Amino acid sequence: MREWPHDGVRCPTTTCTRPVPAGRVEFFEGTLATTAEIESARVFDTTLRDGEQAPRTSFSYDEKRAIAGTLDDMGTHVIEAGFPVNSDAEFEAVSDIAASTTATTCGLARVVEGDVEAALDSGVEMVHVFASTSDVQIEDSMHATREEVVERSVKSVERVKEAGATAMFSPMDATRTDEEYLVEVVEAVTEAGVDWINIPDTCGVATPTRFGKLVATVREHTDARIDVHTHDDFGMASANALAGFEAGADQAQVSVNGIGERAGNAAYEEVVMTVESVYGVDTGIDTTQIADLARAVEAYSDVPVPANKPVVGDNAFAHESGIHAAGVIENSDTFEPGVMTPEMVGAEREFVLGKHTGTNSVRKRLEESGFAPTDAEVREVTRRVKDYGAEKNRVTAADLKRFAREVGVAREESEVRA
Ligand code: MN
Numbered sequence: 001m002r003e004w005p006h007d008g009v010r011c012p013t014t015t016c017t018r019p020v021p022a023g024r025v026e027f028f029e030g031t032l033a034t035t036a037e038i039e040s041a042r043v044f045d046t047t048l049r050d051g052e053q054a055p056r057t058s059f060s061y062d063e064k065r066a067i068a069g070t071l072d073d074m075g076t077h078v079i080e081a082g083f084p085v086n087s088d089a090e091f092e093a094v095s096d097i098a099a100s101t102t103a104t105t106c107g108l109a110r111v112v113e114g115d116v117e118a119a120l121d122s123g124v125e126m127v128h129v130f131a132s133t134s135d136v137q138i139e140d141s142m143h144a145t146r147e148e149v150v151e152r153s154v155k156s157v158e159r160v161k162e163a164g165a166t167a168m169f170s171p172m173d174a175t176r177t178d179e180e181y182l183v184e185v186v187e188a189v190t191e192a193g194v195d196w197i198n199i200p201d202t203c204g205v206a207t208p209t210r211f212g213k214l215v216a217t218v219r220e221h222t223d224a225r226i227d228v229h230t231h232d233d234f235g236m237a238s239a240n241a242l243a244g245f246e247a248g249a250d251q252a253q254v255s256v257n258g259i260g261e262r263a264g265n266a267a268y269e270e271v272v273m274t275v276e277s278v279y280g281v282d283t284g285i286d287t288t289q290i291a292d293l294a295r296a297v298e299a300y301s302d303v304p305v306p307a308n309k310p311v312v313g314d315n316a317f318a319h320e321s322g323i324h325a326a327g328v329i330e331n332s333d334t335f336e337p338g339v340m341t342p343e344m345v346g347a348e349r350e351f352v353l354g355k356h357t358g359t360n361s362v363r364k365r366l367e368e369s370g371f372a373p374t375d376a377e378v379r380e381v382t383r384r385v386k387d388y389g390a391e392k393n394r395v396t397a398a399d400l401k402r403f404a405r406e407v408g409v410a411r412e413e414s415e416v417r418a
Pocket of ligand 1: 229
């Protein structure tokens, strides 16, 4: 592996694992240079809270501890460990995570005394209190009035501050909240001393431009730090989180594999890698553990990761088609982002054999398996691979060896001995 930095801002090969320096991103050695729109980015992980609220998902105590341990080890800034008032088991898990991690641990609470006290008792450093601010949720979920929401929110924030914990407040459903009322709530909790205001796109209706404007508006009315929480109902959770950063948010809430309510949250791996690779901002997170973390959360959550999922899907760094595979074999920057490599996330590049395979992949795979094929043999094995793949068969390593034997390809060892 080559040392970084060597001869420029960006390693033109794909063997470097270090991110580009903050403030500058270069694609293809300077043909397109740009200045990053964000200066820093903190990551608040809610895999154990919103992530666990994914339908049909429940983590055991050991699974919660394991996920929190990895997130902590990777350098995640905040771990929302759960909703302490929910049950004794939940309280214990949150409490033990708070005691055993160096990351800031956060506990969720409604603007209800019992919730806030349970969160404080669990020993978390940050209490995340939330209240609905959209009329539809105030009326048909909280069964309260706008005035009561302001009053209870202020009281809860004051209690958290009085207990010496960090207070985060969420005006739930902010993106469907009357803006004038949202500003009123934001100003009230700011006056109560809130440290963080989280802006939740609870039902996933935001677009990047609109969400960025909302974040900028909230910023004008508070000196608290801003955090964003986005949902993927229209597939824009990560884009909206990044728009939040661009508009001045300090932190985004994410979950591993994007699991969470309904279509889920902004994905940890997508947001972290975009910030690192595309914006060129160092989050301080050890990204090389992302693939392992994703696999663990997939197993514990029972939410399968789609093959085409960015960063962590089986196909994220896999190539089958002849032109792409040939290019990537020569230089992986040809048909991969270049600024993100499998090594950076602890994954491996894969050349898949199938209907679209070309001779370069076949030659490479044959040589890796110890064969020394002639050009004609490579062409013949490739024809067999394509025919077999076209019939919807998966072409395995064993199939390839079988084709090689059928075609009579010589083994490399016999050549060496001869
Ligand atoms: Mn949510």
